[in-house]
Amino acid sequence: MNAPVDVSFFARAAKPLTSYRPYWAKRFGTAPFLPMSRAEMEKLGWDSCDIILVTGDAYVDHPSFGMAVIGRTLEAQGFRVGIIAQPDWQSAEPFKVLGKPNLFWGVTAGNMDSMINRYTADRKIRSDDAYTPGDVGGKRPDRAAIVYSQRCREAYKDVPIILGGIEGSLRRIAHYDYWSDKVRRSIVVDSKCDLLLYGNAERALVEVAHRIAAREPVEKITDVRGTAFVRRPDDESGKGWFEIDSTTVDEPGPVEAHINPYMTTSEQAAAQGASCSKEEGGATDSGAASACGTGASGQNDPNPVIAPIQFVANPALKSKLKVPPREKTVIRLPSYEQVKSDPVLYAHANRVLHLETNPGNARALVQAHGEGVTARDVWINPPPIPLTTAEMDYVFDLPYARSPHPAYADENGSHDGATKIPAWEMIRFSINIMRGCFGGCTFCSITEHEGRIIQSRSEDSIIQEIEDIRDKVKGFTGTISDLGGPTANMYRLGCRSPEIEAACRKPSCVYPGICQNLTTDHGPLIKIYRRGRALKGIKKILIGSGLRYDLAIKSPEYVKELVQHHVGGYLKIAPEHTEQGPLSKMMKPGIGNYDKFKQLFEKFSEEAGKKQFLIPYFIAAHPGTSDEDMMHLAIWLKKNGFRADQVQTFYPSPMATATAMYHSGRNPLTRVRRQMRDEAEETVDIVRGEKRRRLHKAFLRYHDPNNWPLLREALKAMGRADLIGNGKHHLIPTFQPLTDGGYQSARRKNSTPVGQKAEAAKPQGQAAKPGQPQKGRLLTQHTGLPPRVTGSGKPSFKVAARKPR
Secondary structure (H helix, E strand, O other), rough: OOOOOOOOOOHOOOOOHHHOOOOOHHHHOOOOOOOOOOHHHHHHHHOOOOEEEEOOOOOOOOOOOOOHHHHHHHHHHHOOEEEOOOOOOOOOOOHHHOOOOOEEEOOOOOOOOHHHHHHHOOOOOOOOOOOOOHHHOOOOOOHHHHHHEEEEHHHHHOOOOOOOOOOHHOOOOOOOEOOOOEOOHHHHHHHOOEEEEEEOOOHHHHHHHHHHOOOOOOOHHHOOOOEEEEEEEOOOHHHHOOOHHHHOOOOOOOOOOOOOOOOOOOHHHHHHHOOOOOOOOOOOHHHHHOOOOOOOOOOOOOOOOOOOOOOOHHHHHHHHHHOOOOHHHEEOOOOOHHHHHHHHHHHHHHHOOOHOOOOOOOOEEEEOOOOHHOOOEEEEOOOOOOOOOHHHHHHHHOOOOOEEHHHHOOOOOOOOOOOOOHHHHHHEEEEEEOOOOOOOOOOOHHHHHHHHOOOEEOOOHHHHHHHHHHHOOOOOOOOOOOOEEOOOOOOOOOOHHHHHHHHHHOOOOOOOOOOOOOOOOOOHHHHHHHHHHHHOOOEEOOOOOOHHHHHHHOOOHHHHHHHHHHHOOOOEEEEEEOOOHHHHHHHOHHHHHHHHHHHHHHHHOOOOOOEEEEEEEEEOOOOOOHHHHHHHHHHHHHOOOOOOOEEEOOOOOOOOOHHHHHHHHHOOOOOOOOOOOOOOHHHHHOOOOOOHHHHHHHOOOOHHHHHHHHHHHHHHHHHHHHEOOOOOOOEEOOOOOOOOOOOOOHHHHHHOOOOHHHHHHHOOOOOOOOOOOOOHHHHOOOOOOOOOOOOOOOOOOOOOOOOOO
């Protein structure tokens, strides 16, 4: 089966990035690094910046960092772009360092949501920040996008503020905020930005930049896809739209059961809790009255039930009814005040938002904030049109320096000492080959930000980047650390039919099973692997991105290629759980797919004569997970010999479907009902409170003696004391060794202090082979596995903690 063609249905409606006439400042040429100071501007011959980008991350000029991509893309359009990275937010003065921007501010919290970056899943402050020189925490404020926007407004009041990044994407409507445990307003309202760009914003930002440069007022720019803004209810620009109430699209009310035609009227009435016998008081409601054949008029009933008349469209005329055009249709979500006070309406709004995410058929959304004179609407235009392969190549082929800004260099001019930026170290020799994910995992934010349409680069562009790393990047030793993206093996996968793709409203292409319209041909990816490792000077290409194993088993040839040539000792995959209850709320495949992949993995590893390991990730405390589910997962882990050293507790990120479950207790994957007929079907078991979350995490770390007292107590309460004992089939022992009661994560145990050489951490008289762990000292996620070789000059003993997606 051939891969999908590059130009899809969506591409025909979008203006190419390369079709704009460059801004006049293009004559200044390309900057080696986008300037962060006046001195750098003067060196480039600039008297001012057209656009100034403010970010919560350190400035690394690499295509894996959003600000670098945005900055270089705007530079290629001819604009002079400056960057203010991690400014002191206590006053507006640091925001004036580059002067007043001629066109607008571009503001982002960084590559991560600032709250997720700063706090653990238990709401504890992190002491580190992988996007900061020296891995130092506290260099950005809470809710950085809002704070930075306020300071930009203070610095230069009349300059438009364009907000972007993942923090803005995930907070574009009223959203549940885990850290304050309440529903917050749209970030468009709280930040007072002029325009929010959500998702991958190159297409929208280039259009907005050229329109502002042409002196078009930013308040008039309301028709760009992938943007959100505030509009007053009486604004004339909002006229001419066909407004639909979201409750008519997906009504959060009772769902009436179908009447069984084989039941008598008496049986029908009895099923509804009523009776047809007048002696028993007659029908008690309109439903029972209709079941008994008396109708709402109550001609045969001394106590008629009055019910409103309902008008429905004539089925014969249904095909002739005129439907308003989707491009001029807006769906009104329940207001901020409504979703704040009603969890059912919150779950409903979240469900409607996710139904309107396909660029081919999504309609605009509007949500009211405030009442009376303070009332305003947050308008959210349909998602941006995905980039074509040619446009992806254009963005990734820009002249990135592929290193941190020289301002972060140490006294030796390098970035490997006290000022090392861990996030850059992690992706230093990696290559992003695609964007997007059609997995639809409910706990993940990738889909909400990048979309479900896979956007792939061309083979030649990827090979060119491998050669650039080989020839230009300092410290490269021949190993590419990753060739992937959000999911390693979704490259060039997509719908067989552009027409079906444009009309589809499914949240996932691979759940509950792989869609029959989805291509699963891994041929183009295999070709890139083979061509890449054949390049002169390339010793190894590893795959560090997460793998979708239910797709991989559709192509045994791909699994063989991957296992025999591209696994550096271990491979990350994410079953997330073993039990059907939580898996159905995650929209993840059953554990049987993992078993099939494991068989292939072991078979091909044995054929290649390699001892390799699978690293399965699991989530504790996800909505829909019972204590029994975690117990069964712990039994599975012990049976399969896994001792997880580093585990992830569910983290409710803004706007994710699983977060809506966590807040509302309802399941937005099905129609949200206010009056539930089947409580077991509609409610979701929510793991709240520190004690229960700690218990679920303890089941994942069943081997840690510090967790045994808690697990013994829980197992006895669950009636599973049979799992307590000293045999190999027991989960935990009866004896309790002396412990300190604490737990230090592998992230810390594996870390070498910044600026300290790895060799210095070894005790005297003991030496470990290069690239090998010292027994009892170094751990990966699962005890005893070797550390990954990243391709840097020295072996990397640090295993990055898995950040929530």
